[in-house]
Amino acid sequence: MPPRIYQTRVSADWVDYNGHLRDAYYLLIFSQAVDTLMDQIGLDAAGRAASGHSLFTLEAHINYLHEVKQDEPVDVRLHILGHDRKRLHLYLSLHREGREEAVAVSEQMLLHVDMSGPKSAPFSATTAARIAGLVKAQGELPKPEYAGRVMALPG
Incomplete structure (x- = not known):
């Protein structure tokens, strides 16, 4: 299994009229997990201020598989599928x-973005090494079931 990167509890103001976690709050939880990743690779607040660099989300897909209810403790696991100089x-x-x-x-x-542009920029050597370290630490993981899916109606 991929490593846990973030943990939280479903807040009362995150649930809808059915008592389930609202769609948008799934993304909020995933976004907070990405913030934790940024901290781990040197793009925390101090690192962003010093370098003028940050991460932007280009694309995100969410699959809602099961309902989550108020006060449930949840965690996010991270699998780095790939990386290059900038992504x-x-x-x-x-x-x-x-x-x-x-x-x-x-x-x-x-x-990875240089905020002075803003424009895409290569990761620093330190950040790239930290990413490589996370990939090495996660080991060989199978391709996740929902990775690379395309949304379309059948036939």
Whole structure:
């Protein structure tokens, strides 16, 4: 299993009239997990201020697999599917605490940006090394079930 990167509890103001986590808050949780990743690779607040660089989300897909209710503790697991000089391809899975089955997944493409442009920019050597370290630490993982899916009506 991919490593846990973020944990939270479903807040009362995140649920809808059915008592389920609202669609937008799944993305909020995944976004907060990406913030944690940014901290780990040197793009925390201090790193962004010093370098003038950040990450922008280019594309995000979410699959809602199971409902999540108020006050449930959840965690996000990170699988780095790929990276190059400027981009990160991530697969994030949301789980009820202590359970292996994902309740939602998000595949995302992130771009490293020089904010003075803004324009795309290569990762610094330090950030690139940290990304490579995370990839090495995650080991060989199978391709996730929902990675690379295309949304379309059949036939």
